[in-house]
């Protein structure tokens with residue numbers, strides 16, 4: 630595997646999405662292999678608190694790598710080394726990538742056998758995918774179904790909802806705004822926000838937040854003085870955020886829900902996450918905009934992760950949310966499935982502003 634090919638592929642693949650744009654993976658090139666290392670320090674100050682979110686992020690990265698190498702004319706295969714994965718500790722060579730040797734087709738069935746039937750995306754689509762936190766126009770169910778039907782869905786069930794009812798919209802906006810109940814989460818988010826003009830390559834530029842100016846000031850203040858968080862909560866900032874989130878959810882009234890098929894191994898969950906990213910790239914190519922709602926996903930998954938989830942780690946109160954999440958699950962006809970991710974989707978009204986684009990670290994800093 631030529632280093633110049635690796636550099637070219639990473640030039641594109643480094644645009645994989647990660648929680649709070651923490652970019653928690655590094656790369657090591659060794660003659661025939663490209664190792665992907667998980668870097669716990671990079672993930673520490675972000676919403677990436679647990680192993681399932683690392684797996685989701687890893688799947689996204691691998692789908693970016695698969696497409697980037699394919700575009701260069703080099704199909705790749707991966708080995709995964711997930712044993713002992715703990716999001717708080719570095720995990721070298723979580724995945725190891727190799728060029729496919731067409732002369733030797735023996736060996737275990739790898740991701741590349743699974744994924745040959747999936748659409749490929751060019752660097753143009755990989756670069757065009759962004760997390761869009763603005764209002765959208767309502768999408769047509771038929772158009773979203775067409776994107777859904779472009780792939781075989783081996784590991785994930787994809788559910789699409791348009792014209793969502795008010796209760797569901799309120800539930801989702803409520804889940805988002807609960808972050809103000811947790812000092813830790815707000816501190817992490819505030820730390821990830823970049824207000825200055827200097828091009829820091831991780832975190833989120835403030836123009837990317839999709840929040841009103843009134844909400845921006847408290848975030849700025851919290852960065853300087855975290856002790857203000859309980860005061861803002863007391864003053865009802867959560868209600869302000871819930872209101873602005875509700876406007877976002879009400880704009881398109883649509884989401885796609887991705888649930889894991891039953892009985893998946895950890896490896897298959899990585900494949901599931903690749904499948905999800907393949908779908909997200911399909912949505913991008915078809916002109917849809919999307920924003921993940923990890924907090925809604927977490928709230929809906931409480932029965933699967935009663936401990937060590939975002940709520941318990943950050944002390945979010947859950948009593949009434951539990952009842953609500955049961956009724957939302959029923960409404961969505963997924964009473965017992967484990968949610969992988971929930972995405973707010975719609976049609977963007979204008980093109981995505983350049984100033985809102987997140988940056989990435991240069992390949993030289995990411996590749997050993």
Ligand SMILES: Cc1cc2nc3c(=O)[nH]c(=O)nc-3n(C[C@H](O)[C@H](O)[C@H](O)COP(=O)(O)O)c2cc1C
Pocket residue numbers: 644645646647648649650651676682685686689758759760761762832833920921922923924987
């Ligand atoms: C595991 C994971 C969880 C995320 N959760 C959220 C979320 O809850 N809300 C949100 O607005 N963005 C979320 N994001 C999007 C990231 O903030 C975004 O991918 C990152 O800032 C890079 O920006 P980009 O997607 O525009 O390239 C999440 C991304 C990942 C990979």
